[in-house]
Amino acid sequence: MxxxxxxxxxxxxxxxxxxxxxxxxxMFPMMAMLVIPLVTTMDVKNVNVAVVDADKSEISRRIVSDMQASPYLRLSLYAETYHEALDAVEKGAADVILLLPTDYEKKLVSGHAPSISVHANGVNATKGQLGAQYLSQAVTQTLIKLKRERGIVLPRENIYVQNRYNPTLDYRIYMIPALMVILVIMICGFLPALNLVGEKESxxxxxxxxxxxxxxxxxxSKLIPYWIIGLMVLTFAMTIAWLAYGLVPTGSLLTIYAATLLFSFVMSGFGVAVANCSSTMQQSMYVMFFFIVIFQLMSGLMTPIDSMPQWAQYITYLVPPRYFIEIMRAVYLKGSAMQDLWPEFVVLAVIAAVMSLIAMLTYKKQS
Amino acid sequence: MDRNDRLAISVKGLTKRFGAFTAVDHITFDVAGGEIFGFLGANGAGKTTAMRMLCGLSFPTEGKGWVAGFDIMKQSEQIKKHIGYMSQRFSLYDDLTVVENMRLFAGIYGMKTSDAKLRIDELLSQLHFGQERHAIVGSLPLGWKQKLSFSVATIHRPEILFLDEPTGGVDPITRRQFWELIYSSVNEGMTVFVTTHYMDEAEYCNRLSVMVDGQIKALNTPKELKLQYGVDTMDEVFRRIARGATRSE
Structure with missing residues (x-):
């Protein structure tokens, strides 16, 4: 002792x-917390729209002018043919194409309107998808207004109901707890590995x-400092989340700290074990990166686990951050308490114990 | 013979192989308590490997050995309580001060804080550390670093002191100081096991062994060795023995 x-x-x-x-x-938590939520926003602005107006009626012009009023959409091209519009998409001048079919107004009044189509560029999936949504929303609103003004009966498929939500705000709230997890992974995993391999090299x-x-x-003596540093980094990150984004955990702080402590046992044990098995800095860093990429991509940090293929979902049970992320999001967003999350806590505690044991067993005083 | 209390070190057929390469090839020798035992050999002869096995840093491939009465195969952690080791490469913390390094190792060897304080003061004055005691070790010249390594190796007054080329790259005045320190350690009751490349230093040892290609080719007092080979200096003795060496760095 x-x-x-x-x-x-x-x-x-x-x-x-x-x-x-x-x-x-x-600096690392500060930069990460202040910069990353701003740059990883899913809010798509300035979606460039190419319009192919085959109708050239009052209604079609109304649709286009209403669309231009949206802060998210921008008319980039008024094309004569679909080909011309597609050309603009290929050149990057347009993200979404709005197709207004021939005789749209005439048929609409008689009650047999064809659908208006929206074609999106799928290369930038996020921008294409969200852009198409914004566009159909804008069109729908115009049509609803027209209905009110003139009593036109709208064909069903023309109405696209979108949930009212603010993608910017939601994504940020979803991302910030995950960002804290990344910070703990980086600080509590890399630093002990660097420290120990440094002792080997010197x-x-x-x-x-x-x-x-x-x-x-x-x-x-190689683990404990990083448990403390892990808790400090978390405190720091939570403070920034509160000051910069007004985000405070809905659930109890104690639950968050307990989970962070367990997870820093896991990561520091992992870092020390990797360092024990490597003889140079390069070797240990390469191995760390390999696992950290898996940790980030397969833990539900960026992409939801539910949308992974079944076999990959089984693998995620072996990825320790999975449990920590679940706890963090549940406590931060839903206000879950420790008794709701006990399975995650138990698994995390078991992994923490095993990882610390591995860290001790891989340290060899005699070669 | 499971334990041997009379001998500080006793080794029989000690061997270390790295794959097909035999670094240390069946060496056998005894070191009596209170002796200064010189361990000579060209670069790559296997001196450091042999010493690392005795200190419990490396597992022997074959053979038997006892250090301070403990089996090197099974009781290496016991051995570590009774030995001090100064490695060839400086291996103390560059970002700590002289005193912080000493305090750290005094603590690791379980010394009481009050004893440690006395011992550190004693060593600092013995080694003529003045203001340097609060200097960051990384900024010290090599000679001072070597003196610090020596004092850390002896801080807990070990029974046996292993010194791997303690005077490598050190100026003649500091070298002389070193040997005074080694003698005073022996007077305190320590046994010293030392490797060196300086033949004038070899003369200071009670007994010498000369390693060539992993084997001990000669083992005797410096005087007897000179008689045996019919030459006047240890330098000449070493050259005659090491002449047949096939490996060197």
């Missing part, structure tokens, strides 16, 4: 004296290996 305190004091002196680490631990670990210090004690 006393040996552990001596080793921990050494770690903290080294951390404080390091020119880079303290800055990283402060040779200092040799002087430790030739001393009677136990594997458990030495490993704990």
């Amino acid at each position: 006393k040996t552990l305190l001596v080793l921990l004091r050494k770690e903290f002196i080294q951390f404080r004296r390091n020119k880079f680490m303290p800055k990283l631990v402060v 040779g200092t670990i040799e002087q430790i290996n030739v001393s009677p210090v136990s594997r458990v004690t030495f490993t704990l």
